Amino acid sequence: MTKILLKSATLVNEGKEFVSDVLIEGKRIIKIASSILVDGIVEEINCEGLHLLPGCIDDQVHFREPGLTHKATIQTESRAAVAGGITSFMEMPNTVPNTLTQELLEAKYQRASEVSPANYSFFMGASNDNYEEVMRTNIENVCGVKIFMGSSTGNMLVDNTSTLEHLFANVPMLIATHCEDEGTIRTNLEIYKEKYGEDIPMSAHPLIRSAEACYISSSKAVDLAKKNNTRLHILHISSGIETALFRNDIPLEQKRITAEACIHHLWFSAADYTEKGAWIKWNPAVKTEVDRAQIWEALLDNRIDVIATDHAPHTIEEKQQKYLQAPSGGPLVQHALLAMLDASANGKIPLVRVVEKMAHAVAICFQVKDRGFIREGYFADLVLVNLNRKTTITKESLLSQCAWSPFEGTTFSASIEKTFVNGQLVFDEGKLTGVQSGERLLFNR
Template identity: 50%
Template sequence: MNDSAPPPTLIVNARLVNEGREFDADLRMADGRIEAIGSGLSARPGETVIDAGGRRLLPGMIDDQVHFREPGLEYKGDIATESAAAAAGGLTSFMEMPNTSPPTLDSAALEDKYRRAAGRAWSNYAFYLGTSTGNIEAIRALDPKTAPGVKVFMGASTGNMLVDDPEVLDAVFRDAPTPIITHCEDTPTIDAELAKYREKYGDAIPVEYHGEIRSREACIKSTRLAIELARRHDARLHVLHISTADELALFERGPLIRADGSRKRITAETCVHFLRFDSRDYATRGNFIKCNPAIKDSTDREALIDALAGDVIDVLATDHAPHTLEEKQHGYLRAPSGLPLVQFALSAALECVHEGRLSTAQVVQKFAHAPAQLFDVRERGFLREGYRADLVLIDDTPFTVERSQVLSKCGWSPFEGTTFRSRVASTWVNGHLVWDGRALVGSPRGQRLEFDR
């Protein structure tokens, strides 16, 4: 790992987007931090000067939901390859899920992931502790400074990470020392729908029915249970990848941080693919947009965008989950669920700005500020003097996603053939330029995320 200090850098003539505002300013980076933000900053001897030419400068995005497949599934992706794709996409920090092989169910497995990431991660990193039917003592013993949260697959995973035992769930929601992060789908409901389609189609179920099999009813039932448990124990709950309009009524409308300084206890998240795809796209993209929870209807997509704008949904993430091209080309029943998304996620989100549905400040709030606030991330997620210099420069030049551009190990993207109107021109991680708009620069510069708890 190269521990050299980043070169002092001055970005001039930028359009900064931060904390609900867009304004023209210069920004200086020194020693890996934002040293100054202001107008008319003068270059110092030996300082690298970058003229932003009026382009938007954002804090680096914080993706609180990725699957980077290491350890155990490195043939799909690993920390190095997937974090490289993230950095190219302006995602300067990530929080990775515990359903690896072996799963991350105790402090030893957690620290093993941190060791793997050191010197190899292009973006800053943190890892969740998972929940199983038998690791409640590991959850109780968790140092809250070592993980962003505890992940619960509420009836929608495999092996002992599927948690549907009422006593186990009650103990987790009562005793977890961090926010609880949930995947909410009800397995019995899904199994019943799958049986109906198997009876009609056998093993040749068309992928177009994925959203009917992984149904909205399965999502609603499980989300209601999670919220009930959180209220019973006054737990901090974050419900991942909301995919239906129906679930939105279960959540509080309003900013994550209220006017009195208090924070919502129960929060919601959606993902970029739910903003760009709907059930009509199965006909052309098939298993390449098969994911769990499933992409639903166009009315759901519209409602989710409105819920981001209206502060019903607090966070935007990716649920990046790569599988090989060969795996995705199997029939519906054999093709795994999950999409590689980090590299083009910010460009996809900014399409909502071009369409007039969201402002750039709202994208930054949901994709950078809110994850930092929700998980108590230290000194990241904002353009503030003294904070870590994780930055993204946006260029409003259209480009079309091609397979040859993909940096994820799986080598494909569900966005192939899509033209986006904004691209990532530069990414800085801890003051180091790591992406220049065309290629990775230097070496991995990610650091372990710290939590103010």
């Protein structure tokens, strides 16, 4: 069995930074010590000056397969993910067809097993009329159930009150929600159509998909969860007012209601629509600088628990359309960790907390088995980063199929040097190795 010895790396793990060796055998970490001597054949990698992090776990991506493969595929986007230090992903059900049956869900798992260099899990989708299918979901090998309480595609908007009550009362696993109130958004949109016709400016997006729309829906989800003791996870918090819905007075392991912040809501603000336009059009919308500051505050004081990407690629041609036609979403998995390392270098967040929010806390929230930490016996999902080597994002460096990024032209302060998935090197100094070692995530439930 192959052994890999990582020598003299600076580990960033469980709130500490320290220099150590790490020995990998097969898929797992078998020893962590200040100095490790190994008998027999071993591949030794000198990690002096490099920081070793647990691989990031992204709990919200849209990889577009099946049905939307002109935008992206599981293969292309998982490759971009490992190039960015994301070793595990959880993918959403609003593909075509929507993932509303167990058979369609398992088809995704089968496809990922054939092509993904990253570990994978897929959410089961809920609709107004597939309750029985939802209840067949295996809590040990599926990350959760996704409920669109707004901004849905296909048949996935769950707006029937009795259905919501039934799901929140009875689903025995984590429910993840997209929260925007459709009635409020429709009313706002009509106002801007009346004012601008077909030429609504992109800067109106956070006014149409407003903080009020988010809060109405998020507070409804929280109320339902409190009433039913549901394990609720609210995705992509985008407004400051929503942060008051969450608590930080108990350990994460004890929380029944958790929340996620996304890279774009931490990095961009409404001031960026002038330059970026549709390239930063997401649902929920990137909002004001005040909202961004309040999301950061909630992230740092643990009202918001995890950082994700909501990676959702569209083609360049689609994004170049006018406001009403340009779809929401964009590619982020390749640069999410780089963005957070940059934020750390600029003093916005300690490095140990980047690791906490992008690896440890995600593993705790979802009860991921044997991942998310650098521990003996855990899977060797690891990323080596160089905090002193800059990375400039060029079009030629992009791995997402859509071939654009809102970060094009940005120079980050760090670089991703190597990524290991299940003990195998999948990304090495700017290049994919071609190794496909991703596995289905399992959960301690």
